[in-house]
Amino acid sequence: MTRLREQVLSLIWQSHRPLGAYDILDSLNADGRKAAPPTVYRTLDFLQRMGLVHRIASLNAFVGCTQPSHHHSGCFLICETCHNVLELPSSSIRNAIEGEARKQGFAPRETVVEVTGLCPACKDDGPTNE
Amino acid sequence: MTRLREQVLSLIWQSHRPLGAYDILDSLNADGRKAAPPTVYRTLDFLQRMGLVHRIASLNAFVGCTQPSHHHSGCFLICETCHNVLELPSSSIRNAIEGEARKQGFAPRETVVEVTGLCPACKDDGPTNE
DNA sequence: CCCTCGAACGTTATACTATAACCCATGTCC
DNA sequence: GGACATGGGTTATAGTATAACGTTCGAGGG
Ligand SMILES: [Zn+2]
Ligand SMILES: [Zn+2]
Ligand SMILES: [Zn+2]
Ligand SMILES: [Zn+2]
Numbered sequence: 001m002t003r004l005r006e007q008v009l010s011l012i013w014q015s016h017r018p019l020g021a022y023d024i025l026d027s028l029n030a031d032g033r034k035a036a037p038p039t040v041y042r043t044l045d046f047l048q049r050m051g052l053v054h055r056i057a058s059l060n061a062f063v064g065c066t067q068p069s070h071h072h073s074g075c076f077l078i079c080e081t082c083h084n085v086l087e088l089p090s091s092s093i094r095n096a097i098e099g100e101a102r103k104q105g106f107a108p109r110e111t112v113v114e115v116t117g118l119c120p121a122c123k124d125d126g127p128t129n130e
Numbered sequence: 131m132t133r134l135r136e137q138v139l140s141l142i143w144q145s146h147r148p149l150g151a152y153d154i155l156d157s158l159n160a161d162g163r164k165a166a167p168p169t170v171y172r173t174l175d176f177l178q179r180m181g182l183v184h185r186i187a188s189l190n191a192f193v194g195c196t197q198p199s200h201h202h203s204g205c206f207l208i209c210e211t212c213h214n215v216l217e218l219p220s221s222s223i224r225n226a227i228e229g230e231a232r233k234q235g236f237a238p239r240e241t242v243v244e245v246t247g248l249c250p251a252c253k254d255d256g257p258t259n260e
Numbered sequence: 261c262c263c264t265c266g267a268a269c270g271t272t273a274t275a276c277t278a279t280a281a282c283c284c285a286t287g288t289c290c
Numbered sequence: 291g292g293a294c295a296t297g298g299g300t301t302a303t304a305g306t307a308t309a310a311c312g313t314t315c316g317a318g319g320g
Binding site for chain 2: 305306307308309
Binding site: 020021022037038041060 | 276277278279280
């Protein structure tokens with residue numbers, strides 16, 4: 001864990017929404033570091049390999065993992081209004097999906113599950129607040 | 131259904147792999163049409179709204195739907211070697227996921243399920259053929 | 261018939277996301 | 291000290307997507 005990696009991880013943890021790579025880049029540069037895109041993407045790759053960060057494919061953005069203890073593909077509920085993301089403990093869902101895949105003779109390696117919709121707060125608050 | 135839309139849909143159907151928007155763009159232009167990116171993206175938006183085409187978020191690419199009769203989010207098995215994609219009839223999986231989401235008070239609208247791995251053919255053929 | 265309106269598409273420019281390729285500094289092992 | 295691996299800076303470029311505006315054409319109403 002280097003200073004750069006800590007810095008990026010901390011940015012991701014402090015935001016409760018997914019961060020784009022260029023958001024992170026801007027924060028780093030605002031913070032005095034002289035970074036360019038490859039720096040950020042390399043760091044994100046590392047954090048993903050460590051299981052500390054997930055990429056949200058449908059948003060091109062990155063979130064901290066809430067169960068970094070073991071490697072896993074995540075399962076995410078993404079609010080379209082407030083943009084908060086909830087990571088579900090996904091093992092049962094993933095098992096179901098990968099079971100279905102194996103039934104087709106397919107050997108799963110990585111599974112993306114991303115549900116977009118409205119979180120409890122935004123669902124109840126009606127269409128008033130964006 | 132206009133000529134352009136038919137043309138794009140036919141390109142997508144003829145390819146058994148996901149096509150990138152710029153692949154489609156190149157095909158159109160090779161075919162005499164003078165198209166630019168917005169033309170392609172607009173057409174793809176339309177075809178998605180019609181339920182004829184799905185976007186694969188983890189590939190930034192588009193595939194034809196195999197059950198265009200009713201609107202649905204797809205559930206895809208994506209081979210990392212041959213790049214073929216199989217769309218599963220996903221209702222049971224989607225129900226499970228969306229049930230889990232509702233348990234959290236979340237109102238699901240769209241669900242992305244994308245499994246990458248090896249298809250039956252590539253799994254058995256070993257690492258020989260790319 | 262002429263007018264209005266909206267849909268489809270062309271056109272230009274630009275934003276956003278990600279990677280290639282190369283360099284140098286530092287640390288470890290022999 | 292030399293060989294090698296890792297981290298990260300630097301420059302350039304590739305790949306994906308949208309904003310904003312203009313033109314054409316056809317449907318429907320006066
Ligand atoms: Zn996680
Ligand atoms: Zn919300
Ligand atoms: Zn489908
Ligand atoms: Zn395959």
